[in-house]
Amino acid sequence: MVSGMAHKIAVVPGDGIGPEIIGEGRKVLDAAAEKHGFKIKWEEFPYGADHYFATKELLPDEGLKRLSKNEAIYLGALGDPRATPGVLEKGILLKMRFYFDEYVNLRPIRLLEGVDCPLKGKKPGDINFTIIRENTEDFYVGIGHRAKQGKNKQELEVIRDLYRVKFGLDVDVDGDEIAYQIGVISKKGSERIIRYAFEYAKKKGKTKVTAVDKANVLDKVYGLWREQVEAVAKDYPEIQYEFNFVDAITMWFVKQPEYYQVVVTPNMFGDIISDLGAMIQGGLGLAPGGNINPDGVSMFEPIHGSAPKYKGMNVANPLATIWAGALLLDEIGQEKAAEDVVRAVESVLREGKVRTKDLGGTNTTSDMGDAVAKKVLGKG
Numbered sequence: 001m002v003s004g005m006a007h008k009i010a011v012v013p014g015d016g017i018g019p020e021i022i023g024e025g026r027k028v029l030d031a032a033a034e035k036h037g038f039k040i041k042w043e044e045f046p047y048g049a050d051h052y053f054a055t056k057e058l059l060p061d062e063g064l065k066r067l068s069k070n071e072a073i074y075l076g077a078l079g080d081p082r083a084t085p086g087v088l089e090k091g092i093l094l095k096m097r098f099y100f101d102e103y104v105n106l107r108p109i110r111l112l113e114g115v116d117c118p119l120k121g122k123k124p125g126d127i128n129f130t131i132i133r134e135n136t137e138d139f140y141v142g143i144g145h146r147a148k149q150g151k152n153k154q155e156l157e158v159i160r161d162l163y164r165v166k167f168g169l170d171v172d173v174d175g176d177e178i179a180y181q182i183g184v185i186s187k188k189g190s191e192r193i194i195r196y197a198f199e200y201a202k203k204k205g206k207t208k209v210t211a212v213d214k215a216n217v218l219d220k221v222y223g224l225w226r227e228q229v230e231a232v233a234k235d236y237p238e239i240q241y242e243f244n245f246v247d248a249i250t251m252w253f254v255k256q257p258e259y260y261q262v263v264v265t266p267n268m269f270g271d272i273i274s275d276l277g278a279m280i281q282g283g284l285g286l287a288p289g290g291n292i293n294p295d296g297v298s299m300f301e302p303i304h305g306s307a308p309k310y311k312g313m314n315v316a317n318p319l320a321t322i323w324a325g326a327l328l329l330d331e332i333g334q335e336k337a338a339e340d341v342v343r344a345v346e347s348v349l350r351e352g353k354v355r356t357k358d359l360g361g362t363n364t365t366s367d368m369g370d371a372v373a374k375k376v377l378g379k380g
Contacts, residue, residue, distance in 0.1 A: 006039040007332050010070035014048040015088065016306030017316040017365075018076025024318035024369025025074065025325040028344070031373040032329060032337040043070060047092050049080030058091030064099050072328050073299040076321065077306035090142075096299055097135060101161045102291035103189065104196050105133035105270060106327065107303070109257075109277035112286065114349030115359075119254060119280055127281055129260040132200060133270025134193040135291060136160060137185045138221075140267045144181035147171040162188050183221050185266060190228040196294065197264035198236045204262075208240045209233075212249055212265035212273065225266060250276055278303060285317035285358045288324035292331060300328040314364045317356040319345055322372055344375035 011026065013019035026042060033040050045067065047059050067073060073096065078088045096102070111117050111127035119127075143156040152171040158164070163186055171178075194211070201209050211229045213222035226243065233241045244252070246269040252259060253276055265273065278287035284304035292298040302320030310316050323345060329338035348354055354371040355361025363371075374380035 004037060006041055007033075007072075007334075008041045008043065008070045009328070009332075010067050010073045011042050011044045012047055012073060012075045012092075013044065014076040014078045014306060015050075015080045016077055016308040016311045018048070018078070018306055020312070020314060020365050021302065021316055021318040021321040022074060022076035024365055024372075025321040027369045028322045028341060028373045028376060029074075029325045029329065031376040032334070032341050035340065035377055036334060036337040038334065038337075048078060049083055049088060052088065052091075053082065058088070059095050064096070067096070068100070068297055070297065071332050072297060074325065074328060075299055075301035077302065077304065079306040079308070081308055097291050098160075100291075100293050100297045100299070101136065102293045102296075102299060103134060103136045103193060104290070104292035104294070105131075105135040105267075105274075106290035106292055107131040107133065107270075107274040107277060108288065108323075108327070109274070109281050111281050112346045112349050114346065114352055115282035115286060117280060117282060119257070122257065122280070126258040129257070129263060129277075130200065130204075131263045131265065131270060131274045131277055132193065132197040133265050133274060134185075134189065134267050136267070137183075137189045138267035138269075139181055139183035140271070141182070141184045143167070143184075144179065145169075145171075146177060146179045147173050148177045149173050149175060156182065158184055160186075160189070162186055183218075183268075185221055185225060187224060187228060190225050190266075191232060194228050194232045194264055195235075197262055198232055198239055198241075201239050201262040202236065206239070206261040208242070208261045210249070210260055210263045211241060211243050212246050212263060212269050213243065214246050214269070215243070216245060222266070229264075246273065249273060253277065253280060274303070283358060284320065285356070286319050286323070288320050288327055290324065290327040290331065298328075298331050300324040300331075314366060315357050316365050317358050318365050318369050319349075319356075319372075322369070340376050341372070344372045344380075347375050348372050348380070 013022045111124045154169045156167040215222035287303045289303045326338040326341035348371045354363045
C-alpha cells in the first residue's frame, strides 16, 4: 500500500448518465482512499454534449494541456442524440486516446459471484480472463475514402507518436462507385502491446497468452503482427503462447471461456471480442475498461454508452464505472485499494440485497454506490 500520498485525478463526467455514474465512482474511490490512507484531488472538466452545444468547442488544446497535469482521467460516458453520430466520441474520446498515446485497452472479463451468466452451466470461476487490445492502429486509424467512376487522386495521412505515414493514391475506377478503408499496424506498435500483454501475464501469475488475428486472409497486416508475437514470446519462455483466428475465438469464448487467461489483439478485433466478453460476464453494466499509457496519462471508463433516455433518473448501474475506478487505482500504484473495491463490488452482488434495474432489482444508482462504499469501509 502506498499511503500518505495525494493523487491528482481528472474527471470528465460527460453525457447522459455519465455524471450520475461517475459520482458514485468517486464516492467509492474516496472511500478506498480513506481506508488506505491516501487522498484523491479531483479536477472536473466540462467536455461533452452540453459544453459543445453551448460553446461549439469539443476538446481544445488548452484542455488537453490541463488534463496532462493529472495522473489519470476518470470518464463517465460520451454521446448525445442531438449531436451528429461520432462527433463527440471522435472529438473528445479518441482525441484523448491519441493525444496521450493510450495504446493499451485493458478489459477484464470476469464473472463475479452473484451475477447471472447467459452461458449455460458457467460459474464465476469459469470466466476470468483479460483482453488486451491495441488501441491506436489497425483499421481504426480512420483513413479511407470513396471514389466514383473515373480517375481520382487522394492523399491520406496517419500521424502517431511512433511514425508519420502518407498515402498518395491514384484511384482509377471502372464501373460502380467504391469505398475503401486502410488498416495500418507498425512493428513497434505491435511489439509494445504484445510485450505489455506478456508482462501483464507475468505480473498476474498467468501462464498463457493467446494472440488474435485473421492472418489466413489479411496476411500482410497480420503477418507482421504474428512476427512480433513470436519475437516477443522468446523473452518469456515460461509463458505459453498461441494464435487464434478472430472468428474461432468468438466461438470458444462461448463454448469454453475458462480456457483463456490473457488475450492480446489488434484494435478492430479487440473491439468486437471484448463486447462479447462483456456479455458473458453479465452485461455492459458490469464491464469496465482502461485506456492505458504505462508511461503517461491513462483514462478509465465503463464500456457502455451514455444511455440518454435514463439521464437524471438515478436508475443506471454504476458498477462498471466503479470497477473502472478500481483499474485506475491499480494503475496509479494503489493495488490494495483496487482489490478492496473489486471485493466490495462482488460482496454486494453476492448478497443480492441491492440491485439496480438491469440486475432485476429496484435500487437506485446512488443506492448501489452507497452499498459498495460502505463495503469498502467495512461498514456494510
